[in-house]
Amino acid sequence: MQEVMDIVVTPLSPACGAEVGGVDLTRPLSQETVRAIKDAWAQHLVLVFRGQSIDQEQQLRSRAEGIYQDNEKVLLVSNIKVNGKSIGAFGEGEFWFHIDSGYTARPYKYTFLYALELPSTGGNTLFSNMYKAYAAVPPELKEKLKGKKALHVHEYKRAEKADISQDLGAIPHAYHPVFTTHPDTGRKTLFVDRLMTSRIEGLDGAESDVILEQLYAIGERPEFIYEHVWKLGDFLMWDNRCTIHARTDFPKHERRLLRRCTVEGEPLYE
Numbered sequence: 118m119q120e121v122m123d124i125v126v127t128p129l130s131p132a133c134g135a136e137v138g139g140v141d142l143t144r145p146l147s148q149e150t151v152r153a154i155k156d157a158w159a160q161h162l163v164l165v166f167r168g169q170s171i172d173q174e175q176q177l178r179s180r181a182e183g184i185y186q187d188n189e190k191v192l193l194v195s196n197i198k199v200n201g202k203s204i205g206a207f208g209e210g211e212f213w214f215h216i217d218s219g220y221t222a223r224p225y226k227y228t229f230l231y232a233l234e235l236p237s238t239g240g241n242t243l244f245s246n247m248y249k250a251y252a253a254v255p256p257e258l259k260e261k262l263k264g265k266k267a268l269h270v271h272e273y274k275r276a277e278k279a280d281i282s283q284d285l286g287a288i289p290h291a292y293h294p295v296f297t298t299h300p301d302t303g304r305k306t307l308f309v310d311r312l313m314t315s316r317i318e319g320l321d322g323a324e325s326d327v328i329l330e331q332l333y334a335i336g337e338r339p340e341f342i343y344e345h346v347w348k349l350g351d352f353l354m355w356d357n358r359c360t361i362h363a364r365t366d367f368p369k370h371e372r373r374l375l376r377r378c379t380v381e382g383e384p385l386y387e
Contacts, residue, residue, distance in 0.1 A: 124150060126157045133246040133360065134343035135161035142169050142352060159302060162360050163244045163343060169352040171231050171376075194230070194375040208373065212275045212364035214245065214337060215312040217357050217379060220271035220289045225357045226382040232351045234374035239367030242345045247359050250307040250336040251296060258328070259296070264387065266292040267309060267329075268316040281315045292318065294387040295332075299358050306359045307336055308385065336361055347375075358382065 123139035135157055140150070158164050194208060217225045230242075254262075270279035271289040279288070295317065297308040311333045317325040344365075345353065355362065367373060 124153050124157075126153075126161075128161065129163075129165065129345075130343040132249065132341050132343050133162040133244055134165065134345065135163070136165045136167065138167070140166060142166055142171060158354065158356065162246060162248075163345070163353065163355040165345065166352040166354075167348065168350045169231070170350065171352055194373075194377050209369060210275060211366040213310075213312040214243070214333070214361045214363040215310045216269075216308070216361055218382075219269045219293065219308075219310060219313050219357075220291050222291050223382050223384060224291075224293070225379040227380040228353075228355055228357055229378050230353045231376045232347045232349055232374075233376060234372045235347050235349060236367040236371035236373050239365050240347065240373050241365045242347070242353070243363045243365070244343045244345065244355060245336050245338075245341045245361045246343075247306040247308070247336060247341075247361060248299075248304055249341045250332075250338070251305045253335050253338070253341075254296075254307060254332070258331070262295045262317070262328070265295050265320075266318050267295050267314050268292055268318065269310075269313045270315045271313055274312070278311075279313065279315050293385050296387055297358070297385040298387060300383065300385075302359075304359070307332060308358075309333065309336060310361045311337070358385070 125138040127136045127138065129135055137154065137157060140146075140154070146154075154164070217228050268281065269291050270281055270285065272279040293308050295307070295309060297306055298304070299306055309329065309332045314329060314332075316322070317328060320328065345351075
């Protein structure tokens, strides 16, 4: 049984992120250890466990893509192809800041990501603390956007805005408050991201675009960001309700394979 006395939590940046040492996630964890990890998670938003050996059955997800995905609960994040077919999804190149499944009515609470193969450089994951982003929104803008929702659209692009001039009937999309209250901490967060947040309700297109650009810029301020440089065996877990994340580019000819699972969330409220 893994005991809480073994745990060492080391902050990785002033923005968010902490490394949790002294934990083998394949071993049973005591209730005190689980509580200590949850407390660290609430404080740091993103937790890193180095040198783990996690098998597929220890992860959970609701859907699968790619020819090598033999468990519907696990998603492979990979650029690897076999006979011209992708073994996973979301695999190549840069990935703008986004919220996992922000385009659904119940965005994921949590994401867990485990590194199996990595390129020699790049493919880093950037995490932004959206509690800090909310605090940085000017008071007059907070007042203007109070009670408003924004449209989140998923058009299966990685570094390009969705085209919302088309019929959205067949495209995954959802509306969420611009500012949400975290259901566990009670803290306010900015729930907007560059990739999928496309329009603020009640505003004309031009005004919405200007304000969204301002909100994107706040959410992507360097002082709010932790950049994770992956190592093999890294197991990351983050809270999607108060972070956004992005991926840096990496060499196309080099393999990258990570295994992801998620936990479904609940409707969000201001």
